Amino acid sequence: MLFTRVLAVALALIAAAARANDPLPALGADPHAVTVSGVSSGGYMAVQFNVAHSSVVTGAGVLAAGPYYCAQGSVVTAYFNCMTPGTWTPLPGIEQLRAQTEVLARARSIDPTDNLAAARVWLFSGTGDRTVDPSVVDALRGFYARYGVPTAIVARRRLNAKDHPRNSAALAAGLAKDGVDVRLGVEPTAVEAGAGPAGAHVVRLSDGSAVTGHEILLAVGRVAPLDGLGLETIGVALHDGRVRPDDQLRVAEDVFVAGDAAGPEMHTHLAHYQGEMVARIALGDDVRPDFRAVPRATYTDPETAGVGMTGEEARRAGLDAFEESIDLATSAKGYVADAGGHCTVVVDRGSRTIVGAFIAGPGASEAIHLAVLAVKIRTPLAVLADTITAFPTTSRVLGTAFTAALATLGR
Secondary structure: OOOHHHHHHHHHHHHHHHHHHHOOOOOOOOOOOOEEEEOHHHHHHHHHHHHHHHOOOEEEEEEEEOOOOOOOOHHHHHHOOOOOOOOOOOOOOHHHHHHHHHHHHOOOOOOHHHHHHHHHEEEEEOOOOOEEEEEEEEHHHHHHHOOOOOEEEEEOOOOOOOHHHHHHHHHHHHHOOOEEEEEOOOOOOEEEEEHHHHHHHHEEEEOEEEEEEOOOOOOOOOOOOOOOHHHHHHHOOEEOOOOOOOOEHHHHEEOOOHHHHHOOOOOOHHHHHHHHHHHHHHOOOOOOOOOOOOOEEOOOOEEEEEEOOOOHHHOOOOOEEEEEEOOOOOOOHHHHHHOOOEEEEEOOOOOEEEEEEEEOOOHHHHHHHHHHHHHHHOOOOOHOOOOOOOOOOHHHHHHHHHHHHHHHOOO
């Protein structure tokens, strides 16, 4: 009885105190502009909340976390595969996670995924993060990208037309897989501003079809404008608006050029190389730049990379060349990463060396450098085929291409 009385008095005091307090002020929050943010495990929770309640949550800020449903109910998967993925604990494939997400959406366990196209998402990762590997955040980017704003790409020939045709095909397939409307072999003929649904622009195409969009990006390339800079005052002559450097990047006495204006291609890494070379030459070193093995990379999903000549370019140059290609999708790397692509090498029968190599797939921009060195120093194909590469990697698929090419060439 005593306990009951004490409890009643306590409750009465609490109620009196509650009545005495001022009411909470209105925060003025917009219920239609709710976002969620988190770091690491909190970042994963932010992603889960955003995807599951996408009709209410309009955006997310995520630092060091991965895609929705990554752990799939497993603590082991959460700790290893979804934080520091490795050969035997790979990150779950994005398509697998997306498929499960769609199952949940169809069962109405989460909100419709169509809402994610309008979400505003900021993703952050540290290149030196050893707790949550940056590749995990890359996978989250890929997950969200598959629910992105409808996009169309129109190309007169093929995508990235200066690259190897197999790279172009892999890039087109990857974009189409992400929902991009890829139109190849056509060109725009007219634009009707604001004539489409919700004020979208209508772009008429040469095959009679049309695409619509609220934003239009016209990719026409770029040049390094040199006219009007007064370069003639220091002895630099322009030819059709361009300089013609000699074999030491010299364009006039004690004047050198490096970067986009120097050619032969426009890459940050090439500009760095030329800048270092110019500094050495200006200080008296008798050296000359070597542009035979300039790597090229496109940082898309999948990545593509290349060096040297395609088979067609090599034959036009008078070489007795052939191509050897390995399908990455049916390799161990393809199975582990749930990825497609290829590794292709171009072989000169006369010198028994490779004069070009092209890759599409995971880590292509990294794996290509084995071929870059091989092209530069003319490594014999037999040596390349005898080189040990780690399993399972994209570099190993490239090594398989070397072995197959040697077999075609004849030992």
